[in-house]
Amino acid sequence: MTRDELTRKILATKRAKGLTWKTIVAEIGGGSAIYLTAALLGQMKLRPEQATRAAQLFGLEAEEQSLLQEIPYRGSLPSAPPTDPLIYRFYELVQVYGTTWKELIQEEFGDGIMSAIDFDMSIERQPDPKGDRVKLTLSGKFLPYKEY
Numbered sequence: 815m816t817r818d819e820l821t822r823k824i825l826a827t828k829r830a831k832g833l834t835w836k837t838i839v840a841e842i843g844g845g846s847a848i849y850l851t852a853a854l855l856g857q858m859k860l861r862p863e864q865a866t867r868a869a870q871l872f873g874l875e876a877e878e879q880s881l882l883q884e885i886p887y888r889g890s891l892p893s894a895p896p897t898d899p900l901i902y903r904f905y906e907l908v909q910v911y912g913t914t915w916k917e918l919i920q921e922e923f924g925d926g927i928m929s930a931i932d933f934d935m936s937i938e939r940q941p942d943p944k945g946d947r948v949k950l951t952l953s954g955k956f957l958p959y960k961e962y
Contacts, residue, residue: 817886820878821856827872842867848935857888919956926958 839847842864852858860868860882869879895905932955940947
């Protein structure tokens with residue numbers, strides 16, 4: 815079984831059981847909703863105890879449970895640019911504001927990058943009379959380039 819096949823199986827079971835990500839995260843426990851969802855979608859790995867609980871919840875075989883604990887090959891978008899409208903908006907944000915973010919971050923911190931490994935993220939709903947808003951908070955460690 816491949817990790818992609820396992821992801822499809824997890825999503826099919828989620829759908830068949832009528833589960834929500836909130837319910838799944840509460841059952842598996844031990845991590846943020848973002849991390850655990852990413853792990854079940856094949857982008858992160860689970861700790862052994864989390865993989866055991868996921869296997870029970872989704873009716874997974876031992877091999878599939880082990881696969882949840884392996885370091886994944888990251889990057890799940892099938893095409894560039896992405897075609898899903900919601901994901902495309904992130905691509906669009908980077909296309910429009912990427913150079914601005916780069917300039918402002920590097921003016922403040924110097925020559926370097928924002929880590930996507932040592933990274934925190936939260937997603938919140940903000941009620942608004944004109945339509946609810948999505949609030950994303952991204953916080954990555956700054957890593958300066960070394961000078962030789």
